[in-house]
Amino acid sequence: MSKLFFALALCCILVAQVLAQDSSGRRFCNRLFSNCLREQPTVGTKDDTVGFFNAYCERHDRNWKRVTRCELVRASCILSMVRCDNGTCKNVADSLRT
Template sequence: MSKLVFTLALCCILVAQILAQDASGRRFCDRLFDDCRREESKVGTEDDTVGLFNAYCGRHDRNWKRITRCELVRASCILTMVRCDNGTCKNVAESLRPN
């Protein structure tokens, strides 16, 4: 019985840690996005990377909505820090949808 209680307690601790990490990761990504938006007037909304990404996704998904440099920064952050996922067109689009 004590092994079962210990295992259950360990699982609860791990789930709580994962949920807390998700929230802090999203807050970090939101701050990064806000910083990027503040500099957008100086740097611009698009660069070579975003242009190539939009061109690629536009060719492979006719419903693709072009994204800005800051949106790609936010999506990359969410995919890396929160979801531990790849930066595919589909994943980027899903990560930018409102919760």
């Protein structure tokens, strides 16, 4: 009985840790996005990376909605820090919707 209780307690602790990381990761990504938007008038909405990414996604997805530099920064942050996923066109679009 004590082994079962210990296993259950360990699972609860791990779930709590994962949920806490998700919210702190999203807060970090939101701060990063806010900082990017604040600098957007100076830096601009496009750069070479965003241009190549949009061009690639437009070739592979007819319904692709072009993203700005700050949107790509936010999506990349969410994908790497929160979802631990790759930066594909579909994943970027999904991360910007949530």
